Amino acid sequence: MELTAEKKSRQMETIENPSVTGSEAVLQALLAEKVDTVFGYPGGAIMPVYDALYDYNEKIKHILVRHEQGSIHAAQGYARASGKTGVVFATSGPGATNLVTGLADAMIDSTPVVCITGQVFAHLLGTDAFQETDVINITTPITKWNYQITDATEIPSVLAKAFYIAKSGRPGPVLIDITKNAQLQKFEFPGYEKCRHIRSYRPKPIVRETYIQQAARLINEAKKPFVIFGQGVILGKAEKEFRNFIEKTGIPAAWTVMGISALPSDHPLGVGMLGMHGNYAPNVLTNECDVLIAVGMRFDDRVTGRLDKYARQAKVIHLDIDPAEIDKNVKSTVPVWGDCKETLPLLTESVEEKSHEEWLQKFRNLQREEEKECIEPELNPESNILTMGEVIKLLNELTGGNSIIVSDVGQHQMVACRYAKFNHSKSNITSGGLGTMGFGLPAAIGAKYGAPHREVILVAGDGGIQMTIQELGTIMQNKVDVKILILNNKFLGMVRQWQQLFLDKRYSFVDIESPDFVQVAKGYGIEGKAVSQRKELEEAIREMLNHKGSYLLEVAVGKENNVFPMVPQGCSVSEIRLK
């Protein structure tokens, strides 16, 4: 008690006395950046920061995870659900290396995250000290920026830069490594000033009017224009601008996995998902459109399929904030550099009001084929075996499309992305670029903190959930209201599907045994249930949704169901298979 009182008075002093420790400066910086939640795990080299955090407990919520990988995925989920920057604390050595997967994931999915790692004393750097790891060099290729602080006086300006870089332009992860001596060092705190400009850093390219005009001309002349969009619309907070654009031009629009929910699922111009397990119509008609307008997306190979047979007939207009993305995979006819929040309204202004009814009808016709071949059997199966699709369909009906759906990686992810309905942006949280199994559970925890008033449902597979299942402990301790829906097919389903289709059914190590998930949840104080019959499914989902607090529902689904349609690897998007 005495100790706490003493510390309280010390904290009071710092406000009047400008001399603070590096650790306190770190927390002051977080407060100035309006950080309300930190995900982390303490350890030797970050102890001074945690010691300071003890006094800031009321202002900054710290969520103790069970593994550092969990902390960064949680920060990603937080960032994706809130549109703010996720913050992570971890210690040196193993603490820092455990962040690597999450950093790579945040890098490829452009998620703003600031990681603060402890490091050994500066005088020990390079001596193979206890828990010393060269985290700066390890993380260089998977961070937008990283920096090692060895002197406390650098802390305010470096953290200001870190938050500015993570969030501005094309967002990404930033890692700041702070040696223990710098955390302990006292210095005259000059006050915190937000960073607004870095000479060598251009977050947004200059919008060029000539390209806007060229693009508008192409769009006006187009007979079969087609819009494809990605997460750029969400990151740029340009959902409204995007809607205005497609509604004025009447152009059908398809989303990438990362772009899901930027446009409400039931929008009449929305024609579905692109890519390997996307919808039939947008994939086939990519190779038929005359003008392809790509908005905030990067032509990932899972979207394009075989590149030399991708939209060769089309003129390509590419809107992107990152100049390095333009012409990287698909050569553009007109590059529209810039933030789509700025470029889309300019474009909307310059284009003619139109409708493309006949062209839209083509999408609908192909959609009907897909309904018959794939969607109907998935959502309303005739056999007794449950499908993943029907679970998602029930979820849509019971949530009304208003929930945040977090998914892990694999078949269930593709099914969730294909069938989940969304009314609001920032509602589909999944590991798109890196395909990180184990992302789901911690990301769902983070999403709940990022959007506390929204319902967060994790859809996971039996494989992925076991990669970060320890985070059930985080849910337990912090009473995080996350609904966990495990679609258990007793296989590593996506790999099994490939082995079935392309490797002669040689099921090499995809047969995965799982614990009794309900019992595991129970051990963590989380209520749960397992179902395998259709007649109990709806009631079980209802029970899960109505339950106050976290809940785990395991649904036994068909063991050897496949996700279709599918663009086989190395094939063109128009060679998409319905079965």
Place this chain on the structure above:
Amino acid sequence: MEKREYTLTVYTENQIGILNRIAILFSKRKINIESLNTSPTEVESVHRFNIVITETEEVVSKLCRQIEKQVEVLKAYYNTEDEIVWQELALYKVSTDAIAEKVKVERLLREFGARAVAIRKDYTVFETTGHREETDRLVKALEPYGLIEFVRSARVAILKGSHDFHERLKEFEQKQPGEEVIENEYLGKKEEVFSL
């Protein structure tokens, strides 16, 4: 597309770790760096990298954009040989006896414009600067006379049209400057800085 030799000129902030950040962009794509030089520039705190690789223009242009994307990189250019003025420096260690005894060696050195930078009893070190073919030719010529050691520096190159970078730098510094922006003392004195 055909592979060619390109010289990249990268202007960066002078910061620890930026060399690694640039180098891994090459190794990530399994591209071999043939020559690498870093040096200060006429603008304080701005550093310059000269990197030589042999690749197709498509690869090089994409690489340049990836380099330019790095937070601490101001600008990256790629150029073919005819767009730059470049030099490499080479040192040759030869036995002093060989030069003293053989008139032909002396003539060779004169012919190549080599300069003696160290003369010892047992060896002499000569230096030449020039293009790779030139420094290579002297190696060949000296080999029969007992060349003990040979080393060549990385390429240093100056862009024929480098006023562009200076204009850009001005632009970066003027665009929404925050309170902490340090004005560049060379701003507005273009002639003094980039006269070739």
